[in-house]
Amino acid sequence: MSRKAPDDGGLDAPSPDNPNATVDAFHRGGFCLVQPKKGGHRAGMDALVLAAAVPGDFSGRAVDFGAGAGAVGFAVATRCPNASVLLVERSPEMADYAERSLAHPKNAALASRVSLLVADVARAGRARAAAGLADRSADFVLMNPPFNESRDRATPNPLRRDAHVAGETMFEDWLRSAAAVLRPKGRVALIARPASLAKILSAMEGRFGGAEIVPVHPDAESPAIRIVVRATRGARGDVSLHAPLFLHEQADNRFTPLAEAINAGEASLFMD
Amino acid sequence: MSRKAPDDGGLDAPSPDNPNATVDAFHRGGFCLVQPKKGGHRAGMDALVLAAAVPGDFSGRAVDFGAGAGAVGFAVATRCPNASVLLVERSPEMADYAERSLAHPKNAALASRVSLLVADVARAGRARAAAGLADRSADFVLMNPPFNESRDRATPNPLRRDAHVAGETMFEDWLRSAAAVLRPKGRVALIARPASLAKILSAMEGRFGGAEIVPVHPDAESPAIRIVVRATRGARGDVSLHAPLFLHEQADNRFTPLAEAINAGEASLFMD
Numbered sequence: 001m002s003r004k005a006p007d008d009g010g011l012d013a014p015s016p017d018n019p020n021a022t023v024d025a026f027h028r029g030g031f032c033l034v035q036p037k038k039g040g041h042r043a044g045m046d047a048l049v050l051a052a053a054v055p056g057d058f059s060g061r062a063v064d065f066g067a068g069a070g071a072v073g074f075a076v077a078t079r080c081p082n083a084s085v086l087l088v089e090r091s092p093e094m095a096d097y098a099e100r101s102l103a104h105p106k107n108a109a110l111a112s113r114v115s116l117l118v119a120d121v122a123r124a125g126r127a128r129a130a131a132g133l134a135d136r137s138a139d140f141v142l143m144n145p146p147f148n149e150s151r152d153r154a155t156p157n158p159l160r161r162d163a164h165v166a167g168e169t170m171f172e173d174w175l176r177s178a179a180a181v182l183r184p185k186g187r188v189a190l191i192a193r194p195a196s197l198a199k200i201l202s203a204m205e206g207r208f209g210g211a212e213i214v215p216v217h218p219d220a221e222s223p224a225i226r227i228v229v230r231a232t233r234g235a236r237g238d239v240s241l242h243a244p245l246f247l248h249e250q251a252d253n254r255f256t257p258l259a260e261a262i263n264a265g266e267a268s269l270f271m272d
Numbered sequence: 273m274s275r276k277a278p279d280d281g282g283l284d285a286p287s288p289d290n291p292n293a294t295v296d297a298f299h300r301g302g303f304c305l306v307q308p309k310k311g312g313h314r315a316g317m318d319a320l321v322l323a324a325a326v327p328g329d330f331s332g333r334a335v336d337f338g339a340g341a342g343a344v345g346f347a348v349a350t351r352c353p354n355a356s357v358l359l360v361e362r363s364p365e366m367a368d369y370a371e372r373s374l375a376h377p378k379n380a381a382l383a384s385r386v387s388l389l390v391a392d393v394a395r396a397g398r399a400r401a402a403a404g405l406a407d408r409s410a411d412f413v414l415m416n417p418p419f420n421e422s423r424d425r426a427t428p429n430p431l432r433r434d435a436h437v438a439g440e441t442m443f444e445d446w447l448r449s450a451a452a453v454l455r456p457k458g459r460v461a462l463i464a465r466p467a468s469l470a471k472i473l474s475a476m477e478g479r480f481g482g483a484e485i486v487p488v489h490p491d492a493e494s495p496a497i498r499i500v501v502r503a504t505r506g507a508r509g510d511v512s513l514h515a516p517l518f519l520h521e522q523a524d525n526r527f528t529p530l531a532e533a534i535n536a537g538e539a540s541l542f543m544d
Contacts, residue, residue, distance in 0.1 A: 194485075195510030198477065201470040211470075215487070215513045224513035238467030241487045241496035244516055 021097065023104065026071065027265030030078040031107050033069045034100035040093065041146070043071030045263065046191050046226065049216060049245065050144050051075030052262045052269040053189035053230050058083055060139030063181060065121040065174055066090070069097040070114070072142050077110045079265050083140075084113045088133065090120035122173040133181050141178040143190040145170055171196060171203040179207040182233040189230040191216075200229055201239065210237030214269055215244040219253075228269060242270065293369065295376065298343065299537030302350040303379050305341045306372035312365065313418070315343030317535065318463050318498065321488060321517065322416050323347030324534045324541040325461035325502050330355055332411030335453060337393040337446055338362075341369040342386070344414050349382045351537050355412075356385045360405065362392035394445040405453050413450040415462040417442055443468060443475040451479040454505040461502040463488075472501055473511065482509030486541055487516045491525075500541060514542065 018034070025032045026048065035042050051072050054062065059082030064073035067087035077085045089095040095118045102111055119131035121143075129135060171192075178188045188208060192200060194215070204211055208231035215224035224244070247259045261267035290306070297304045298320065307314050323344050326334065331354030336345035339359035349357045361367040367390045374383055391403035393415075401407060443464075450460045460480060464472060466487070476483055480503035487496035496516070519531045533539030 193510075194513040197469075197511045197513070198473040198483075201473060205470065213466075215516070217515065221515050223515060227513065238465075239469045241466040241469070241499065243489065243493050243495065244487070 018100070021100070023106075025106070027075060027078050027263075029106075030265050031074040031110060032101070032104055033071055033074065034097050034104060035069045036093075036097060040097070041068050043069060045247070045259075046144055047071035048075055048262055048265070049226070049269065050142055050189060050191040050228060051079060051265075052267060053214075053228050054080055054083070054140055054142070055268055055270075055272050056080060058140060060084075061086065061137065062140040062142060063088060063133075063138045065141060065143040065178065066145050067098055067116075068094050068144075070101045070116075072144055073114060074101065074107065074110060075265060076140075076142065077114050085115070086138075087114065087116045088119055088121050089116070090118065090122075092118060121177050122170070124173070124176065128177055128180065133177065135180050136183045138181045139183060139186045141182055141186070141188045143174055143178065143188070145174055145190065145192065147193055171199045175200075175203040175207060179233060184234050186233045187230060188233070189228060191226055191228050194224050194227050197227060200227075204229075204231055208233055209235030211239045212242055212270060213239065214242045217244055217246050219248045219250045220246050221250060230270065245269065290372070293372070295378075297378070299347060299350050299535075301378075302537050303346040303382060304373070304376055305343055305346065306369050306376060307341045308365075308369060312369070313340050315341060317519070317531075318416055319343035320347055320534055320537070321498070321541065322414055322461060322463040322500060323351060323537075324539060325486075325500050326352055326355070326412055326414070327540055327542075327544050328352060330412060332356075333358065333409065334412040334414060335360060335405075335410045337413060337415040337450065338417050339370055339388075340366050340416075342373045342388075344416055345386060346373065346379065346382060347537060348412075348414065349386050357387070358410070359386065359388045360391050360393050361388070362390065362394075364390060393449050394442070396445070396448065400449055400452065405449065407452050408455045410453045411455060411458045413454055413458070413460045415446055415450065415460070417446060417462065417464065419465055443471045447472075447475040447479060451505060456506050458505045459502060460505070461500060463498055463500050466496045466499050469499060472499075476501075476503055480505055481507030483511045484514055484542060485511065486514045489516055489518050491520045491522045492518050493522060502542065517541065 020037050021034050022037050023032050023034055054076050056079055058080045062076050062083050063086045065088055067073050067089045070087045073085040073087045076083055087098050098116050117132045123131055211229055211231040214228045216226040217224050246256050249256055292309050293306050294309050295304050295306055326348050328351055330352045334348050334355050335358045337360055339345050339361045342359045345357040345359045359370050361370055370388050389404045395403055483501055483503040486500045488498040489496050518528050521528055
């Protein structure tokens with residue numbers, strides 16, 4: 001799923017003020033992102049699939065944890081006209097891309113509902129509130145956390161090595177923060193690798209209930225490459241496993257109608 | 273999935289020596305079960321789907337935990353000509369049905385490879401070994417545990433109420449026993465409700481690795497009603513989520529080709 005969305009009208013257009021950046025359109029031009037051409041994380045289908053976990057009629061405050069250039073948050077803002085969105089990103093470099101995305105003229109219609117906070121969502125307690133993430137301030141938290149901590153592992157910077165050690169408890173840290181930031185009955189949704197399922201369910205225990213899982217498969221015959229998990233703060237309810245999302249038809253590798261609609265920002269992942 | 277297998281040639285044929293029993297054929301007549309007509313658990317597709325988690329070329333000793341009348345164990349014996357099977361059932365009443373199934377002339381070709389032990393698989397330590405379940409004696413453990421402990425809850429018998437209390441830790445108890453009974457690199461496979469996923473993964477932690485999950489859906493649009501989870505004793509490896517099994521075509525509600533083949537004992541659930 002590093003594959004790009006199929007409808008990025010401004011594909012790889014260089015950003016006029018930054019030769020290392022591109023401007024990419026998503027949701028059939030509904031929003032664009034200024035992204036690093038190389039090196040940093042480039043948004044793709046994962047972000048659009050995750051944003052589709054928010055019902056189109058959602059109204060309230062959505063917070064995008066680890067927002068990068070803002071893909072998930074912008075996708076939610078585009079899909080949900082009554083949502084306000086807070087992008088939270090700890091890397092000043094990626095936050096700068098989010099800032100540029102916010103300032104891009106093509107996003108002018110969304111900009112009044114999207115804001116940016118440079119902060120580490122893994123912070124706990126007072127440090128988190130001091131960083132600008134107030135308790136019980138959100139109605140929906142979305143997270144598309146890094147899948148591979150090897151970047152942190154490779155760097156000789158000791159602070160980054162600490163960040164890698166923290167990576168072992170990433171779902172615990174992020175979901176603890178999500179539980180604190182959400183209002184009662186607020187929801188969280190995340191996209192991750194199936195390999196992380198046990199850690200995710202374990203970190204949700206006692207904080208979130210009624211977890212709904214949608215497996216995402218390349219096609220009907222292949223194992224899942226992602227899971228989307230959505231759950232409700234303070235709810236009881238057991239885990240349920242919903243109809244899977246198959247990204248491609250087996251016959252000709254084209255996108256399935258549902259994947260196509262999600263790429264276009266026109267479908268919900270859950271039936272609600 | 274209380275639905276019966278579609279190919280039960282001897283459907284509901286009364287057992288000549290027990291008017292409360294029926295003799296039902298499975299796997300297109302590959303084996304039959306003597307089962308209670310009412311009251312007790314009657315085997316159906318769950319058992320056949322679980323048995324399909326064992327590769328057809330499996331050779332060694334398979335143990336069916338909570339075997340009832342023996343559906344899972346007989347299905348494994350039919351599918352795997354090089355397997356020997358031990359049925360383990362704690363209820364003397366259900367064990368009697370398993371005994372009758374073993375003695376049935378239609379199962380004569382299998383009977384030399386299938387045996388029965390009346391024991392409670394939830395026992396721990398020496399009590400389990402004393403009951404006949406020796407450590408490191410099995411290559412595959414299968415379990416289709418009771419989904420609903422309400423029968424235990426309803427009974428006034430204090431021993432049965434204890435059994436219900438134990439029900440809260442059922443996956444922990446059964447998987448602990450499976451881990452003890454299996455040889456290193458032996459495998460376990462179970463079928464359960466998706467609601468039990470967190471408990472199952474938690475009980476597998478530190479005992480089993482490389483868990484492979486196959487969700488079972490009534491059709492492509494509906495949530496999963498069952499999960500099959502297969503894992504390896506002492507392995508590391510993360511959770512993977514395999515291609516789902518859809519039981520019915522959406523167009524006409526007929527069985528899908530894969531469900532049909534599993535009912536007939538002719539297909540494996542996993543690609544191996």
